[in-house]
Amino acid sequence: MTVIALSVIMAAAVAVLVRVEMKGRRDLVLVAKPAASLAFVLVGVSRFEPGHGYDAWVLLALLLCFAGDLLLMLRRGFVPGLVSFLLGHLAYVVAFSVLLLPRSWPIVWALPPLVVSTVAAAWLSPHLGRLRVPVLAYVAVITVMVWGAVAVTVVGRGPWFLAAGAILFYLSDLAVARDRLVTKAFGSRAWGLPAYYLGQLLLALTVGR
Numbered sequence: 472m473t474v475i476a477l478s479v480i481m482a483a484a485v486a487v488l489v490r491v492e493m494k495g496r497r498d499l500v501l502v503a504k505p506a507a508s509l510a511f512v513l514v515g516v517s518r519f520e521p522g523h524g525y526d527a528w529v530l531l532a533l534l535l536c537f538a539g540d541l542l543l544m545l546r547r548g549f550v551p552g553l554v555s556f557l558l559g560h561l562a563y564v565v566a567f568s569v570l571l572l573p574r575s576w577p578i579v580w581a582l583p584p585l586v587v588s589t590v591a592a593a594w595l596s597p598h599l600g601r602l603r604v605p606v607l608a609y610v611a612v613i614t615v616m617v618w619g620a621v622a623v624t625v626v627g628r629g630p631w632f633l634a635a636g637a638i639l640f641y642l643s644d645l646a647v648a649r650d651r652l653v654t655k656a657f658g659s660r661a662w663g664l665p666a667y668y669l670g671q672l673l674l675a676l677t678v679g680r
Contacts, residue, residue: 474676512534526678529675533674539559564616617638620636629677636669646664
């Protein structure tokens with residue numbers, strides 16, 4: 472199946488997912504969400520080139536995020552899903568390190584995500600309770616992931632959509648945090664879900680380059 476076809480399938484599944492989330496149709500969410508997530512994994516698989524370290528790590532990240540999506544659908548799957556996504560972000564960090572060693576990442580590009588993450592951590596802190604350690608660890612890892620993506624892109628080791636994908640992923644996690652930890656509202660999912668899937672698709676498209 473071509474990347475274009477998979478992208479169309481993902482877009483359709485995401486549109487359905489947003490619609491059924493609005494309607495509260497959990498039964499259809501259990502179909503639409505795995506379909507959308509499987510699509511970005513298959514984009515990565517279709518472009519994968521054996522022997523390329525970057526491709527292998529990105530594909531692992533996509534698979535871990537796919538697992539995280541499935542776990543988050545379970546009633547007690549938030550923490551396991553959080554761990555799966557944290558490992559996915561670590562895999563992305565390793566992938567970016569293959570393109571450019573972290574010691575060469577311009578420190579200036581760490582500042583924007585660090586500022587946003589500091590504000591986000593302060594905002595979430597009163598709502599965390601027992602989740603304080605895993606959530607703050609997650610915030611730290613995704614901050615490094617965004618820094619790596621932007622750094623690699625700025626120095627010309629990756630395409631523009633590598634940084635765009637990472638930033639969209641980061642923004643979508645803010646929507647998840649608000650929805651899961653602060654106040655449950657469809658508005659967070661309405662923009663967070665499209666941002667997440669577009670971000671993952673853009674990262675999957677960096678495979679094979």
